[in-house]
Every structure is written in C-alpha cells, then in structure tokens.
Amino acid sequence: MFNRLASKKEKAGRKNKAKINNEAKKIDIPDNLYLKCPQCKKTINKNDLSTNYYKCPYCNHHFRLKSKQRINLIFDTFKEFDDVRYESDPLKFPNYLDKIKDLQNSEEINEAVVTGNANINGINVIGIVMDSYFLMGSMGHVVGEKITRAFEKAITLKCPIVMFSASGGARMQEGMISLMQMAKTSGIVEVFNEKGGLFINVLTDPTTGGVSASFAMLADIILAEPNALIGFAGPRVIEQTIKQKLPKGFQRAEFVLEKGFIDKVVDRQDLKKMIYQLLLLHGVKK
Ligand SMILES: [Zn+2]
Numbered sequence: 001m002f003n004r005l006a007s008k009k010e011k012a013g014r015k016n017k018a019k020i021n022n023e024a025k026k027i028d029i030p031d032n033l034y035l036k037c038p039q040c041k042k043t044i045n046k047n048d049l050s051t052n053y054y055k056c057p058y059c060n061h062h063f064r065l066k067s068k069q070r071i072n073l074i075f076d077t078f079k080e081f082d083d084v085r086y087e088s089d090p091l092k093f094p095n096y097l098d099k100i101k102d103l104q105n106s107e108e109i110n111e112a113v114v115t116g117n118a119n120i121n122g123i124n125v126i127g128i129v130m131d132s133y134f135l136m137g138s139m140g141h142v143v144g145e146k147i148t149r150a151f152e153k154a155i156t157l158k159c160p161i162v163m164f165s166a167s168g169g170a171r172m173q174e175g176m177i178s179l180m181q182m183a184k185t186s187g188i189v190e191v192f193n194e195k196g197g198l199f200i201n202v203l204t205d206p207t208t209g210g211v212s213a214s215f216a217m218l219a220d221i222i223l224a225e226p227n228a229l230i231g232f233a234g235p236r237v238i239e240q241t242i243k244q245k246l247p248k249g250f251q252r253a254e255f256v257l258e259k260g261f262i263d264k265v266v267d268r269q270d271l272k273k274m275i276y277q278l279l280l281l282h283g284v285k286k
Contacts, residue, residue, distance in 0.1 A: 001164065037061050039227075053268045062225050062268055064205055066107065067114040067131035072162050074272050075127055080116040081153070084145050093173040101133050112137045112167070115150040120162065121276045122286040126154040128163040132206070135166035139211055143171070144181030151188040151197075160198035160284055162275055165216040169209015182214035189218045198282050200275060203230050203253070203262065221278055222262040223271070224253035230261070 029241050040059035049055070053073065054063045056151035086104070089097045089180050104110055112134040118127030128150050130137045154161050170178040174202045192199060201219035203212075216222075224230060231251035239246055249255045253265045266274050 010283075015094050015264060025176035028176050046076040055268055060226065060267070062205065062227065064132055064166070065069050067109055067129040068206075070129050071114065071127070073177055073268070074162075074164075074275070075118040075120060076122075077119040078116050078127055079118075080114060081146070081150065082110075083149055086110045086142055086144055088142070089173075090141065090177050091173065091175055096173045098281045099135070107131070109134060111146060112139070113143045113146050115146050117153075117157075118162065120272065120279065123276065123279050123284055124157075124159055125162045125279070125284075126150050126157070128161060130164060130166040131209075132166040132168070132204075134225045135171065137211070138168050138171035138209075139178060139181045140174045141177050141181060141187075144178075144184050148188045149186050151192050154197055155192055155195050159198075159202065160279060161192070162279075162283075163199070163201045163216075163219070164204055165201055165207045165211055166204045167207060167209065167211035167216075169211060180196045182210050185215040186218060189215050192221075196286065198279070202266075202271065202275075202277060203228055207228050208232065208234070219263070223264050223274065224257070224262050225268055225271075226265055245279055 007275075007283065032046070034045055035049075035274060036042070037044055037056040037059060039061035040056060042056070044056060044058075048057055049063065054065055054069060056063070057075045062131075065073070073178060086098060087097055109131060112131050114127075114129045114131065116127055118125050131144075151161065168180075172178070189199065199219045200221045200223070201216055201276075203222060203224040204225065205225060207216050207224075208229060208231050212230060229251055230253055235246050235250055247255075253262065256262055257265050264274075
C-alpha cells in the first residue's frame with residue numbers, strides 16, 4: 001500500500017520536473033546573462049553593466065575592462081600600430097608560447113598592451129592601453145618594446161600620450177629580460193620629458209609591481225579609477241615582511257591619493273571629459 005503510494009508520488013514528481021524543465025527550455029535563459037558584483041554581491045544584468053560604463057549600478061564598483069572596451073569608452077578613433085613581432089620566448093619557458101597564442105586567439109589582441117594613433121574630441125594623441133586579461137597585463141619584452149615605440153612616435157609627431165595602465169608587474173616567464181623593461185621604458189619617458197611632451201596616465205585596477213615602479217608613476221599627470229589597487233608589492237607580502245597589520249584601504253586609489261602619490265581619483269564616466277580638459281589646459285591644439 002505505502003509502496004504503491006510512494007511510487008505514485010514519485011511518478012507525479014517526475015512529471016512535474018519534466019514540465020518545469022520544458023518550460024525553462026522554452027524561456028531559454030542564457031547562462032552568462034547575469035554576474036555577481038564582487039563588492040556588494042548583488043546580481044547584475046550584463047546589459048545594464050555595458051550601458052553604465054561597466055560599473056555596478058548598486059555600489060559603483062568599477063569592473064576591470066578589456067583594452068577594446070576601454071578604447072571604445074575613451075577614444076573617438078584609434079588606429080593601432082602594428083610594428084612589433086609578437087611571438088618570442090627568450091628563456092624557452094615551458095608552454096609560454098602556446099599560452100600567448102591561445103590568448104591572442106581568445107582576446108583578439110597581440111599582447112598585453114595596445115598602442116596606436118588616437119583621437120579625443122578632435123585632439124590627436126598617442127594612446128597606450130594595457131589589458132589585464134592578457135597574462136595579467138604583465139610586462140615582457142614585447143610590452144616594453146611596444147610602449148617604447150609608442151613614446152618614440154609621440155616624440156616624432158609631437159603628440160601627447162594618454163595611457164591606461166593595468167598590470168600585475170613583471171612577466172615571470174621572461175625573468176631578467178622582463179625586469180630590464182623597467183629601465184628601458186623609464187628611459188624613453190625621460191627622453192619624452194626632455195622634449196617637453198605631455199604624458200597623462202590613468203592607473204586602473206590593478207597597477208602594481210614593475211609597471212608601478214617604472215613608467216606608470218613617471219607621468220606628468222597621474223589619475224586613478226576609484227578603489228584601484230596601486231602599489232609595488234602586494235599587501236600580504238608587506239604584512240609578512242614588516243610583521244604589522246596594514247591600515248584599511250591600504251594601496252587603494254583613495255589611500256595613495258591621500259599620501260600624495262597621485263593627482264586625482266576620477267569616476268570612469270568622467271574620465272574622457274577630464275582628459276580632454278587637461279589636454280586643453282596644457283595648450284594642446286586640435
Ligand atoms: Zn556592486
């Protein structure tokens with residue numbers, strides 16, 4: 001008797017499940033339509049994100065951007081330079097080239113930085129945009145070379161530089177050759193300075209390691225996006241070294257602004273206007 005009842009219930013349950021599954025199929029909800037904000041933990045529709053400068057509509061958390069998204073938000077035109085050989089593996093690091101090729105295919109960019117002739121509201125600039133989705137925006141010898149050539153181009157064209165930095169630092173797979181890029185890029189910034197060039201850099205989340213210790217902090221004007229992680233070594237390494245607890249908000253944009261490392265924290269939706277005004281203020285002609 002109980003067995004028969006149970007099996008009847010099971011059958012009804014199975015029927016209901018099948019019905020629900022069929023209905024779900026009819027509605028056809030894509031798996032990747034929503035994401036969770038890492039800061040306020042609320043669920044956000046991805047379409048709402050792209051129409052809100054890729055910021056959380058609830059807590060204003062600035063999501064990390066791919067270089068293409070950044071270029072679309074800031075520049076009116078962008079013509080990429082194509083002047084560096086992209087695949088080379090100076091230390092013969094295991095699987096390094098395969099990883100690079102996979103990323104080139106999936107991200108549709110050649111390296112962790114995109115450089116080119118760009119335009120903001122009619123002003124010609126050289127644009128340099130780093131991409132943290134490509135090996136964490138790390139600086140290998142191709143990144144160093146691309147940045148150096150972009151500065152050389154700016155010197156020739158007498159153009160200001162507008163950069164967006166995003167990097168975990170040096171590229172582990174290139175060892176010492178990666179660290180040498182710090183000196184190389186710092187050197188070209190100095191040459192650019194001597195020629196009187198204007199260099200505006202926006203530090204985005206994260207700008208750390210060898211990039212923060214070289215060209216990123218050498219700009220004439222340094223802006224940052226809210227709450228961006230900015231520093232050299234990570235907070236855990238520092239805590240373990242100095243054996244002290246670090247203050248709240250340590251290495252975030254607002255904290256480094258208070259300590260005088262940067263000039264201003266600017267919300268993403270105001271960045272284009274701010275950069276344009278800074279260019280005009282410094283006498284850059286259209
Ligand atoms: Zn949020």
